[in-house]
Amino acid sequence: xxxxxxxxxxxxxxxxxxxxxxxxxxxxxxxxxxxxxxxxxxxxxxxxxxxxxxxxxxxxxxxxxxxxxxxxxxxxxxxxxxxxxxxxxxxxxxxxxxxxxxxxxxxxxxxxxxxxxxxxxxxxxxxxxxxxxxxxxxxxxxxxxxxxxxxxxxxxxxxxxxxxxxxxxxxxxxxxxxxxxxxxxxxxxxxxxxxxxxxxxxxxxxxxxxxxxxxxxxxxx
Numbered sequence: 001x002x003x004x005x006x007x008x009x010x011x012x013x014x015x016x017x018x019x020x021x022x023x024x025x026x027x028x029x030x031x032x033x034x035x036x037x038x039x040x041x042x043x044x045x046x047x048x049x050x051x052x053x054x055x056x057x058x059x060x061x062x063x064x065x066x067x068x069x070x071x072x073x074x075x076x077x078x079x080x081x082x083x084x085x086x087x088x089x090x091x092x093x094x095x096x097x098x099x100x101x102x103x104x105x106x107x108x109x110x111x112x113x114x115x116x117x118x119x120x121x122x123x124x125x126x127x128x129x130x131x132x133x134x135x136x137x138x139x140x141x142x143x144x145x146x147x148x149x150x151x152x153x154x155x156x157x158x159x160x161x162x163x164x165x166x167x168x169x170x171x172x173x174x175x176x177x178x179x180x181x182x183x184x185x186x187x188x189x190x191x192x193x194x195x196x197x198x199x200x201x202x203x204x205x206x207x208x209x210x211x212x213x214x215x216x217x218x219x220x221x
Contacts, residue, residue, distance in 0.1 A: 044081045047178050051078060058187075065187045073187050077213045085208035086176035089120035091131060091143075093171070099135045102146075102194040105159060105185040110194045111135035115143065120175050122204070129175070129200050131165065140167050145175070146196035150205040154218045157182045160196040161209060180209030 055075045058065050065073050097113040104110050112132045119128050131143040148160035161180040165173050183193035211217075 043083050043086075047081050050179075051076065054181075063188075064184055064191075069187065073213065077211050079207045079209060079211050081178055082208050083178075085122070085178055085206070086174055087120050087122055089118040089173045089175045091116040091118050091168075091171040091173060100132070100197060102132075102197060104195065105183070105189070105191070105193040108192060110192075112144075112194065113137070115140065116171075118145065118173060118175060122175075122177075122206075125204060127202060127204075129202075130197060132197075142166055145200070146194060147180075147200040147202060147206075148196045149202040151207060151211070155205075155207070156209075156211050157186045159183065159185065159193065160200075177206050177208035180206070182210050 058076070059070060059074055093116040094114050097115060100112050100114060101109045102112045111134070113135050114130045115133055116131050117128050118131055119126070121127065129145050129147055131145055133140055133142075133144065143165040145163040145165060146160055147163070149156075152158055152160055160183075162183055163175065163177070163180050165175075184191040185193040
């Protein structure tokens with residue numbers, strides 16, 4: 001599989017079912033004085049920690065990045081962390097899950113299904129991204145968001161990037177492009193990675209998340 005293993009969502013607070021919200025508000029109010037004594041979670045430190053963990057995981061893996069290529073790719077390259085690229089989104093479920101034939105990096109076709117469309121606003125622009133799952137999935141454990149943008153092929157991998165989202169009961173998500181990552185076929189051509197569907201081509205540059213190493217970039221640096 002070219003897709004990465006399931007990962008936890010970056011922002012669990014937007015994944016709470018609606019019926020939890022009243023209890024959540026009461027709990028927040030009742031514990032406000034105690035909460036003020038605790039330092040707030042630092043978003044940048046959290047993302048940096050996740051990236052360090054991924055570097056360590058890839059360094060220890062024997063098959064994702066070949067041992068001879070580790071020093072070439074690791075540590076992975078990223079755009080600066082920018083919290084403005086983490087935005088709330090509403091999933092509009094598909095009325096019918098239709099099988100899509102998605103081309104892959106090895107010239108195959110993979111059967112995937114669109115389960116809904118994420119609607120959000122980024123940099124003042126209303127945008128949409130289809131959320132996919134492997135065809136035939138009866139229990140949805142994660143939503144795969146495969147996308148490309150105006151950095152694809154110059155600053156990021158030409159075949160696009162991925163994001164993973166844990167399903168929520170409310171349909172409210174955080175789309176966090178700081179967590180966007182290159183598929184494994186960028187590091188190792190033996191991996192079979194599905195390409196983003198045409199509907200997931202964003203017509204703006206998304207300078208957040210993983211980017212090409214300097215030697216592979218084709219824009220002035």
